[in-house]
Amino acid sequence: MNDKPAPSLEEISSCVSGYDPNALPVEQAREFIARLVPRVEGVEMLALRSAMGRVLARDIVSDIDVPAHDNSAMDGYALYGSDLAAGGDTVLQVVGSGLAGNGYAGSVAPGQCVRIMTGATMPDGLDTVIPQEFVRQDGDRVVVPAGAVKTGENRRLAGEDLARGDVALSAGRVLRPADLGMLASLGRAEVPVWRRLRVAFFSTGNELRSIGEPLDPGCVYDSNRYTLWGMLQRLGVEVLDMGVVRDDPRALESAFRDAAAQADVVITSGGVSVGEADYTKAIMAKLGDVLFWRIAMRPGRPMAIGRIATGGRSAILFGLPGNPVAVMVTFYALVRDALLAMAGAPAQPLPMLRAASAGAIRKKPGRTEYQRGIVTPAAGGGWEVRITGSQGSGILRSMSQANGLVVLGHEQGNVAAGDPVDVLPFDGLI
Numbered sequence: 193m194n195d196k197p198a199p200s201l202e203e204i205s206s207c208v209s210g211y212d213p214n215a216l217p218v219e220q221a222r223e224f225i226a227r228l229v230p231r232v233e234g235v236e237m238l239a240l241r242s243a244m245g246r247v248l249a250r251d252i253v254s255d256i257d258v259p260a261h262d263n264s265a266m267d268g269y270a271l272y273g274s275d276l277a278a279g280g281d282t283v284l285q286v287v288g289s290g291l292a293g294n295g296y297a298g299s300v301a302p303g304q305c306v307r308i309m310t311g312a313t314m315p316d317g318l319d320t321v322i323p324q325e326f327v328r329q330d331g332d333r334v335v336v337p338a339g340a341v342k343t344g345e346n347r348r349l350a351g352e353d354l355a356r357g358d359v360a361l362s363a364g365r366v367l368r369p370a371d372l373g374m375l376a377s378l379g380r381a382e383v384p385v386w387r388r389l390r391v392a393f394f395s396t397g398n399e400l401r402s403i404g405e406p407l408d409p410g411c412v413y414d415s416n417r418y419t420l421w422g423m424l425q426r427l428g429v430e431v432l433d434m435g436v437v438r439d440d441p442r443a444l445e446s447a448f449r450d451a452a453a454q455a456d457v458v459i460t461s462g463g464v465s466v467g468e469a470d471y472t473k474a475i476m477a478k479l480g481d482v483l484f485w486r487i488a489m490r491p492g493r494p495m496a497i498g499r500i501a502t503g504g505r506s507a508i509l510f511g512l513p514g515n516p517v518a519v520m521v522t523f524y525a526l527v528r529d530a531l532l533a534m535a536g537a538p539a540q541p542l543p544m545l546r547a548a549s550a551g552a553i554r555k556k557p558g559r560t561e562y563q564r565g566i567v568t569p570a571a572g573g574g575w576e577v578r579i580t581g582s583q584g585s586g587i588l589r590s591m592s593q594a595n596g597l598v599v600l601g602h603e604q605g606n607v608a609a610g611d612p613v614d615v616l617p618f619d620g621l622i
């Protein structure tokens with residue numbers, strides 16, 4: 193991470209209006225986190241294909257015109273628009289032909305035209321192409337029917353895709369397939385990207401068992417490390433899975449130190465509420481500058497946030513609540529955009545759907561709720577959303593069955609059947 197002095201948590205909280213750690217609205221939590229997280233330092237040059245999904249570190253300015261020359265958009269005949277007769281057929285003499293990569297180099301007099309293929313350079317001075325299916329051919333002459341083409345049609349101009357000097361892609365862009373193609377069209381073999389953000393995570397709790405271990409009485413299999421792993425994979429960060437850490441001060445301290453020594457971000461799940469057996473909060477507080485929030489959201493009320501320091505370096509800490517749905521919802525609502533910002537790719541607002549709620553939903557004003565829903569096309573057009581059964585914070589099936597989150601805002605009260613609600617489609621999150 194960079195060496196600039198980072199603001200203290202106290203300084204950050206004083207910048208967030210209406211900051212109340214015991215009843216923090218989601219918007220304020222997001223604002224706090226946005227002020228807390230630094231961007232990674234360090235740029236690497238990657239071959240184009242290896243850069244897929246990575247974050248561009250510098251603007252890419254085009255140093256050529258794409259396409260490099262005016263060329264034909266159709267197979268047909270290139271002609272002078274000024275030859276087209278107003279109100280009658282135009283008869284032109286064909287004097288040669290041009291292929292893509294092997295254009296016609298001769299001169300063309302008025303009244304003449306050139307047979308041309310898609311992508312072939314426009315012969316000097318010719319400005320119009322008539323597709324071949326619109327003309328009648330008669331020996332070395334073609335007859336262009338009145339009104340079949342207008343001057344300038346079916347010609348692609350040099351630089352119309354990217355002109356020399358244009359910013360083709362801006363820094364912060366997460367490279368997608370079309371971007372790789374565009375970079376290739378500029379002849380770029382390599383691009384500068386930010387180094388990958390490193391995120392370490394582990395689960396805490398004596399009741400947790402890893403896959404392969406027997407499920408002792410009172411225990412559950414650790415599912416959070418798998419949902420977290422999946423969500424982090426989708427973000428393209430480097431993932432360090434540190435396993436399950438039992439609720440023991442020494443084990444926790446060494447896990448936190450290890451994680452903070454290797455990673456930019458440490459994410460834990462569990463142990464941030466008010467339970468008696470938990471050492472997690474005490475160790476977090478001992479190793480860093482950490483706040484324990486109660487967020488006005490559901491699911492996902494308790495959360496730890498701050499920095500964990502070890503060996504002269506510090507990592508950002510997200511201590512997520514243990515309940516399996518709370519882990520996922522807090523990740524999407526609060527962590528995802530922060531990780532993107534750290535990775536150098538400030539997030540754009542995600543597109544929301546407006547859907548009619550299929551049933552009534554009970555909702556108290558004063559907190560943001562994220563219910564899990566299935567969005568389908570509504571009979572009369574638009575969208576309808578149905579909640580995925582029981583919405584308990586431990587019911588992971590509610591998340592697995594859903595294709596979106598119904599976001600009921602801070603001020604929102606009860607929803608009646610048929611009322612419109614906001615839905616964040618999962619597809620937009622990946």
Ligand SMILES: Nc1nc2c(c(=O)[nH]1)N[C@H]1C(S)=C(S)[C@@H](COP(=O)(O)OP(=O)(O)OC[C@H]3O[C@@H](n4cnc5c(N)ncnc54)[C@H](O)[C@@H]3O)O[C@H]1N2
Binds near residue numbers: 461462465513518
């Ligand atoms: N008196 C109060 N009790 C609770 C409150 C509260 O405000 N007052 N908040 C509740 C809420 S909301 C949540 S969420 C949980 C969060 O508690 P913790 O973060 O301390 O998490 P744990 O107690 O460790 O675990 C909660 C729950 O989740 C299960 N769990 C934990 N980790 C995993 C995992 N990796 N895989 C699967 N399941 C996991 C754990 O077994 C517990 O059932 O606190 C409420 N209580």
Ligand code: MOO
Binds near residue numbers: 489491492515
């Ligand atoms: O964080 Mo809790 O999910 O509201 O159960």
